[in-house]
Amino acid sequence: MIENEKQNYLTHPKGIMSWLLTLDHKRIGLMYLVSGILFFFMGGLLALGMRLELAAPGNDFISNEQYNNIYTLHGAIMIFLFIIPAIPGALGNILLPLMVGAKDVAFPRLNLASFYIYSFGALFALYTIINGGVDTGWTFYTPYSTQSSSNVVPMTLGIFIIGFSSILTGLNFIATVHKMRIPGLTWYKLPLFVWALYGTSLVQITATPVLAITMVLLMLERFLGIGIFDPALGGDPVLYQHFFWFYSHPAVYIMILPAFGIISEIIPVHSRKKIWGYKFIAYSTLSIAFIGFLVWGHHMFTSGQSVFSQIVFSFITYFVGIPTGVKIFSWILTMYKGQVSFTPPMIYALSFLFLFTIGGLTGIFLGAVALDIHLHDTYFVVAHFHYVMQGGTIVAFLGGLHHWWPKSFGTMYNQTIANICAFGVFLGFNGTFFPQFLLGLRGMPRRYATYSDQFVELHSYSTFWSGILGFSIFFAIVNLFWSFVKKNKVDPGSNPWGGMSLEWTHTSSPPHPHNFETDPVFEHGPYDYDKVIVEKTYKK
Amino acid sequence: MSDHHITPLRTYLIIASCLFFLSGVTVWVSYIDLGSFNIVLAMLVATVKASLVAFFFMHLLWDDKKNLVLFLMSLMFFGIFVVITMIDTEFRGALGFNPETKNPITKRASFYGQLPLTDTHGYPVDSHDDIHHGDDDHH
């Protein structure tokens, strides 16, 4: 024990500078995790503020202007400061080198630079908040965003900067997957989380530059009066939406693909069964990444884009359903006749299957032009994207944290509390967002601080359950970090769920500063439950 | 990895002078009025220059071909973006009869200038205050 404690990355080089200047992917991952979770809480508080305001009609707590600021900041923080950078940044960083058997990512210095670029961009976002917020919505649509006197410039600048961190992380991960795998670990032997990160990285490096360009064009118009989006100057406001969604639709796959990867790890391990349809899952990741580039116009059905484009975009949107469905069925078939155990990660994974399926299917509804003309900018859309982003991505993220927590940090949380919180998240989530589908179908528009009386009942339900959801997530995360305080250490050699990929079989918990004490030798694939028996060991 | 390619200085100098020459070409053709063909030519020259930089200065010509594939992929995504967006602007209003949606981009600003000022019903506001026109006056 004592010997091993000297050799784990959490305690090994000591002192604040050894953290700030660390090149260790696991420490960088942990820093992403902590900053991501802080922004997650910040965004969450803003959300609860909105729900409180919406508990009853009328402007009870906040004015319309404040409400505009709050939903904008909520969206921008959750998407640009938490989900996009922090999930690949945290879980991806910690796990990718371990999974491919490498000592670190391909470019450790670049990795640290990504983290600092992210932090630098985040400062602009914090400045925006302190300086009175921004009120354009997270999409920054023109013409309003070129006229609004709120902090459009610092916020978009922050997003511009954070984009570079995304690109560099993506680049780093791609190089790592190509160059750092140990001998024998061929592409089809990689854990599917690695495939998912690879797909995500491809989207990051190809789509994110467009976001940067969009933000630059916005500034050029604001400051230099160059007519790009403003018709009075010869521009086209719909062009902004093309630019924005050409990035932001692929960006929804930056958000969901890592989640798919997490689920592809949790389900086979906690069912002790070989994953069903490995190649299907791997290739559906790549095809989702590609099709994701062809459907952006489905966000613009009511923007005045041409009818011809509407038809084309609507048609292509349906195709997204195919690879997504392939994954869902593969996961379900993986569990079939497996030894499913209801551990906290598995409960999150099962919640994911349920919630993401609802989210994805309602996405297909919205992809139908005729229906979307009615549902666009209503709560139906709000419910759809929360089912995929929170019910999908964040639930998978929580599941992943619970799954790899003992591995990454060498401590085990209280599993009963974790299970209760996981149920709370599931119930609270459905209670909050299912009524929003109904609200949207009945015509409740999004982004309003108040509403007419017929919506009271559903809105107050939604607010009530959002409280439960908030508490559950908060305690789930506190429960995780509490394991540090309680020092509930797992045995360094333990493998509590019986995982088969390299991070479970070849490293200690928490890992050695250089990941592997000896060069790992590839022995069996990550899902070979039909060939090899791996014991579940937690504490001796 | 394949062994490292070392480019002779001579090649660099030749490419650099090509780039300077092409910059000159860009300036030169901008003085000739070719109508809308001007922009095409300028983009063509710029593309040739960018390719020279990518292939020689950035070593894409000798590198692992995977890098070339990635580079071409990014061009493909750029193509997708431009082409589909242009399709939208090309067809905008194609199934509608509203002249305002028909020519939304470049002609729009001047288009507004030509229109008489109208009230919310589309009637001109500067003349005949009280008399409303018959429907046949409007499209």
Ligand code: HEM
């Ligand atoms: C099964 C695949 C999906 C389809 C077919 C789909 C379709 C759509 C459509 C048509 C809209 C536009 C609705 C409107 O504004 O009227 C939309 C909105 C949205 N979707 Fe999805 N979606 C899918 C999956 C996802 C995923 C996986 C995410 C994120 C993780 C996501 C995030 C969003 C967001 C954030 C919006 C709203 C953006 C806004 O206007 O603020 N979607 N989706």
Ligand SMILES: [Cu+2]
């Ligand atoms: Cu979309």
